[in-house]
Structures are given as C-alpha cells and as structure tokens.
Amino acid sequence: MNIEDIDWGDNTRSIPLENRKSISILLAAGFSVPMGYPTGNKMNEYLQDFDKYSIEPYTGVLTTTTDGSKPNFENIGYQKYFGLCKSLIKMYAETNNGNFDYELFYDFIKGGEVKNGQYQSLFDDLIDKDNSIENCLYQVSNIYNQMIAYLLKDKDNRRWYDDEPTKVDYYDVNYDSFIKYLSALSKEYIVNVHTLNHDLLFESFKNTTLIDSHNISDGFEELGSKYYGKLNHNGRIYHCRLERYTGKYDTPIRLYKLHGSLDYVHFHRRNGNIMETDNYVKIKHGIGYDKIMKENDEGTSYEEDLFETHADFLTGTTSKMNRYKEPFFIGLLKKFEKNLQEAEKLIIIGYGCKDEGINNIIKNNFNFKDKPSFIVDPSPQDSVNEFRKYIGSKILKYGVDKFDINSLK
Numbered sequence: 001m002n003i004e005d006i007d008w009g010d011n012t013r014s015i016p017l018e019n020r021k022s023i024s025i026l027l028a029a030g031f032s033v034p035m036g037y038p039t040g041n042k043m044n045e046y047l048q049d050f051d052k053y054s055i056e057p058y059t060g061v062l063t064t065t066t067d068g069s070k071p072n073f074e075n076i077g078y079q080k081y082f083g084l085c086k087s088l089i090k091m092y093a094e095t096n097n098g099n100f101d102y103e104l105f106y107d108f109i110k111g112g113e114v115k116n117g118q119y120q121s122l123f124d125d126l127i128d129k130d131n132s133i134e135n136c137l138y139q140v141s142n143i144y145n146q147m148i149a150y151l152l153k154d155k156d157n158r159r160w161y162d163d164e165p166t167k168v169d170y171y172d173v174n175y176d177s178f179i180k181y182l183s184a185l186s187k188e189y190i191v192n193v194h195t196l197n198h199d200l201l202f203e204s205f206k207n208t209t210l211i212d213s214h215n216i217s218d219g220f221e222e223l224g225s226k227y228y229g230k231l232n233h234n235g236r237i238y239h240c241r242l243e244r245y246t247g248k249y250d251t252p253i254r255l256y257k258l259h260g261s262l263d264y265v266h267f268h269r270r271n272g273n274i275m276e277t278d279n280y281v282k283i284k285h286g287i288g289y290d291k292i293m294k295e296n297d298e299g300t301s302y303e304e305d306l307f308e309t310h311a312d313f314l315t316g317t318t319s320k321m322n323r324y325k326e327p328f329f330i331g332l333l334k335k336f337e338k339n340l341q342e343a344e345k346l347i348i349i350g351y352g353c354k355d356e357g358i359n360n361i362i363k364n365n366f367n368f369k370d371k372p373s374f375i376v377d378p379s380p381q382d383s384v385n386e387f388r389k390y391i392g393s394k395i396l397k398y399g400v401d402k403f404d405i406n407s408l409k
Helices: 029-035 040-048 076-095 102-110 117-123 133-151 176-186 202-207 318-323 327-342 356-365 382-391
Strands: 022-027 056-058 061-063 190-195 219-221 227-233 236-241 243-248 253-257 264-271 274-282 287-295 302-304 343-349 373-376 394-396
Touching: 022 327, 040 076, 040 102, 040 133, 056 076, 061 133, 061 287, 076 102, 076 117, 076 133, 102 133, 102 318, 117 133, 176 190, 190 327, 219 274, 253 327, 264 287, 318 356, 327 343, 327 356, 356 382, 373 382, 382 394
Parallel strands: 022 190, 022 343, 190 253, 343 373, 373 394
Antiparallel strands: 056 061, 219 243, 227 236, 227 287, 243 274, 264 274, 287 302
16 A cells, blocks of 8 residues: 555545545434343443442553452552442432433533532542542543443453354344345445444454455554553563554445444553653454553564553543544544545434534535435434534435435435
8 A cells, every 4th residue: 555545534635446436424322222231221221220330440540350350459549449430329319309411411511510419428438638629520430431442342241242243244134125235235335334432343244255354444554563562461462563554445334433443552652751642553352451552663562551541432521522632533523524524425323413513513514505415213213304404415214223225315
C-alpha cells in the first residue's frame, strides 16, 4: 500500500476503490439487541443493582477472580470510591422519583449539581486536606465507565469474539440476512459503516466466509506499530504488539466507531510532569487497559502509560457533545461527514435519533433531497418519526433480525 492510497479524510489524496460509489450505514444500540446486549433500560436496571456482581476495584481497576467468586481486596481507598459511585446512583434515582438514566447520570457526575445539597454528605468520609470532591468524582467517573463496560455482554456473556472459528456462509440467524446484504454491497460499493456502539459485535462478522478480515478496515494497523501490551499467560508475561490508529481505510467495508470502543485505549506519554495525548491503540483479549507501553524513538526502552484504567468510549448526553471536540473524535466525525456527502444511500439501524450532534451531521451532510434513506426500527419512537420526516426516510418496521433486502430498493 502506497502513501497515496491512504484515505486521510480529505480530497487531496486518491482513495482505494475510488471509482466505486459508496453507501453509508449508521448502527446504534438496537442493532446489538438481538445478540442479547442490554438495552438502555436494562443498563439502568443493572447499574442500580450492581452489588450482585462478583467484581471489586483494585488500584482503580474493577477486577474479578478466575473462578467467578467475588475478590476480597484490602485496597480501602478504591473500594470507598466504588461505594461512593453506587451510593450516588441510589440517591440520584431516589431524588428523581425512581427514574435513573445511565447517560444522564454520567452528565450528573461530570456537572456541578453533584457537589451541592444532599449529595455532599456522601463525600464526608473521603474529603480531607489531601483529597477533594473533584478527585473523588474523577475516580467515580473512571469506575462508572468500567461498570458500564462490564455490563456490555451478549446473551452468552461474551465481549470478545476473536477465538471463534470461521463460519462458512453462516453467522447467526439474527444477522445472516444483514451480513449477506453487506457482502453483496461490498462487491460493488464502498460500504462505510458508522456505529455508535462500543461492543465488538460488528468486528465478529469477520469470522465468516461472507466477510473476512481482508474486506474490513477500521483505521487501525499493527504493522510498524511501536505500541505493546503486557499479556499474562499462565504466570508468564509476554509483550504483544498492538494496533494503533493511522486513519487508513482501504477495503470495501470500512468501520468507523464514532463513540469509541471496548478495545480502544487512549495512550498518553509523559512530557516532564505533564501527560500528553499520544494516540489511540487497540488492546487484545487478556491485556489490561493499564498495561500499555510504547517503544521510544531510539528503540532502547519502553514508556508506560500509567494514566489509563479503562476503555475509552463516549457516554452521557452533554458529555458526548464536549468530547466530540477532541482531535480523535473530530477526525472520525469529519470522515462521517465526508462519507454522508458522497453516499448514494443511507441506512440507519437501531438508532433512537436522540443524539443531537449525530442528527445535525446527517441533516447537514447527507443529500436527503435526492438520495434515499431508510430507518430500520420495529417500534419507532416520536424522536425517530420526527427525524424521519426531516430527512424523508422510509421507516422499515422490523429489526435487524428480520432484515429484508427487497425493502431497501
């Protein structure tokens, strides 16, 4: 692959398969529901009853045991932050008449309201001359992110799919029709798949003969990477090279995870006493988020990132909007805009149309006056119907498990 073949997100360089037309797809939470991933309502329920899970924090990382029993750590500080997080969830729900929304709660702990009134009493045991409410909330937000990530599992309690054998012309009854459609499109079009989901379900489609790993790119590359993770296997430590983000998309199917992913880690490097943004890397199964390091330019040593403890994905409502301004997500959203501008067709699956930032990007960049769009949703809410009217989409009242190719013509 030559440098001129890389899609850098602008119009100054040629793009692989550049003579092809493109189709844009947007996936959201409803897309993963048939595989058993929790809906928003289920996430709200599970977070309020988190004590039932066999998991405890250790040095800032939520941890479980290999046999599934609950760990018994004496790391009192982080256990207190974990307890604080659960207490804030309980009081927040009580204050809101039993209503708890996990995304609104994230905005709450990132905002000013949590520092005032009745919530302040929950911090009493933690605040002293060496600790502040701000630090407590920083620890709580990290723990809360890990709680959400822990709950993102399918019906078989899986998060990772890289150990599955290749499936011949079959994936799962709920997704077969969609995958066959995607495979057919990839022979004629560039298919730009944008997802708001953090799970690794779409990546698992590579484990089929219909869509193999050579047909999907996501902007990350392993070749030439200086990033490594520490893998503990049977008591032995191995260094495994990790993919880092290069922004190269050179396959028929191109995946853009606009809200981050369970396997994305934001690597930082030290500049004096300051931790600076370096790049995004993808971890592998068995490598902790806090076990990432980078080879220095001279190739003589490694620098560890001691800052990160969890995957980097976006949640919250106003919090998402703020993070859209960060360089990595700005780049992804610019590609989203460009892909929409060039799309012959837009297909939206499982999206409630409640993300103002995403809605505006679609409205301002997709040629909805001349190009068709479809929203796959078995029970469209008012927000979906309102958005449909604005861009003139056709509503297809079925889920991805009933995907009908003929209705997209």
